[in-house]
Amino acid sequence: MLIASEFLDILWVILWIFGIEGMDGGAPWSHGLFMSVIWSILAGVIILLIFKHIKSAIAVSLIVFSHWLLDFITHPMGAVMNLVPAEPDLYLMFYNSPKLGLGLYNHSKVLAYIVEFSLLGIGILSYLIFRRIKNNDIQGISG
DSSP states (O other): OHHHHHHHHHHHHHHHHTTSSOSSSOOHHHHSHHHHHHHHHHHHHHHHHHHOOHHHHHHHHHHHHHHHHHHHHHOOOHHHHHSSOOOOOEESSSTTSOEEOOOHHHHOHHHHHHHHHHHHHHHHHHHHHHHHHHHHHHHHHHO
C-alpha cells in the first residue's frame, strides 16, 4: 500500500532518469490527470492478475490515484522551492494541455504540511482499523 501511495513519484524518478520528464518541465506522463487514471487502473489490473483479489485491486487503484488528488490540492510546489508563488503544474493530459493545481503551498506552507500529515495519519488509522476488522472477521469464521 505504501508503494501504491508513492507509485506516481517512483514512476516520475524512473522517467526523469531516462530523460522523459524533467525537474521544471512538468510531469504529464507520471503526474498528469489522464495518465494518473491510467496508472491507477493498470496498478489495479496487475494486482488483480497477481493476487486474484478484486477488493485489493480496487484498493490499490484508489491509493495510486489518491496521490494525484493530494498533489492537486497542494501543487504547485514551486513556492516551497523558490519561496515565490508558482503557477499550476499538473497537466490535464500531456504537454500543451491545461495545467491544474489548487496551490495550497502557495498560500500556506504550514497548512499544506498539516493537510499532508493529516492525510497520512488518516491513511494509517484507516489501515489499522480495517486490518483489525479483517482479523476479527477471520477469527470469527475460524472460532
